[in-house]
Amino acid sequence: MKRRKNRPALKTLVLLVCVCLLFIGAARTYEFAVTAADRREVAALAPVLVDKLVVIDPGHGGPDPGVVRNGVCEKDITLDVALRLAAYLEQGGARVLLTRDKDCDLADPGAKSRKRQDLERRVAMANDNKADIFVSIHVNSFPGANEHGAQTFSQPDCTEGHELARAIQRELQTLLRNTDRVAKKADYFTGRTTKMPAVVVEIGFITNPREFRLLQESSYQSKVAFAVCAGLVRYFAEQSGAVPSVQ
Numbered sequence: 001m002k003r004r005k006n007r008p009a010l011k012t013l014v015l016l017v018c019v020c021l022l023f024i025g026a027a028r029t030y031e032f033a034v035t036a037a038d039r040r041e042v043a044a045l046a047p048v049l050v051d052k053l054v055v056i057d058p059g060h061g062g063p064d065p066g067v068v069r070n071g072v073c074e075k076d077i078t079l080d081v082a083l084r085l086a087a088y089l090e091q092g093g094a095r096v097l098l099t100r101d102k103d104c105d106l107a108d109p110g111a112k113s114r115k116r117q118d119l120e121r122r123v124a125m126a127n128d129n130k131a132d133i134f135v136s137i138h139v140n141s142f143p144g145a146n147e148h149g150a151q152t153f154s155q156p157d158c159t160e161g162h163e164l165a166r167a168i169q170r171e172l173q174t175l176l177r178n179t180d181r182v183a184k185k186a187d188y189f190t191g192r193t194t195k196m197p198a199v200v201v202e203i204g205f206i207t208n209p210r211e212f213r214l215l216q217e218s219s220y221q222s223k224v225a226f227a228v229c230a231g232l233v234r235y236f237a238e239q240s241g242a243v244p245s246v247q
């Protein structure tokens with residue numbers, strides 16, 4: 001008798017668990033999907049990308065792994081996101097140069113200052129080809145686990161660079177919905193030495209457990225890449241006067 005009485009309760013429990021799992025699944029899909037409306041808005045402005053030359057710089061590579069956590073290297077995440085960004089930009093009609101498209105650096109193996117030579121050659125690729133903009137992709141880290149959110153940096157004395165950083169940051173905020181960080185000015189070698197507006201996009205914190213997981217997921221990498229692409233579209237649209245500049 002006792003067992004019979006418990007069956008409806010068990011059924012209700014199983015049903016509840018199923019509903020919860022469905023809800024969690026739906027929430028995840030909603031959270032990580034770029035909406036059709038987002039895509040339509042970016043697509044409408046995408047013609048501003050035609051014939052623009054964008055140099056995408058996946059941070060680190062080769063002997064320089066960047067930040068590492070549990071064997072997961074920054075250099076691999078930045079390359080994955082950069083390749084996705086390149087695909088989005090090319091779909092929009094932009095020309096794209098990647099400073100690297102595999103796990104390598106640009107320096108000579110025996111170079112005295114390998115890191116310096118690597119960075120100089122990345123910048124030279126943009127300057128020699130007269131790129132319109134230079135976008136470096138990096139992953140952030142912090143001693144504490146709480147810091148989170150993507151953030152875009154530009155050179156302090158470059159107004160256009162800051163406008164570019166702001167446009168990208170706005171799209172990161174809108175599309176990722178997980179950061180209220182704002183575009184910031186910071187002195188980087190790449191920003192100091194490129195002849196065109198340059199930004200560094202720190203796409204998240206490897207030291208934050210949630211972002212550590214997300215940064216390895218292809219759906220999240222695509223979403224970050226789409227947000228950066230949308231930022232570039234917005235920047236070029238603002239520069240051409242197609243849309244008003246948002247302060």
Ligand SMILES: [Zn+2]
Nearest residue numbers: 059066138139
């Ligand atoms: Zn880095």
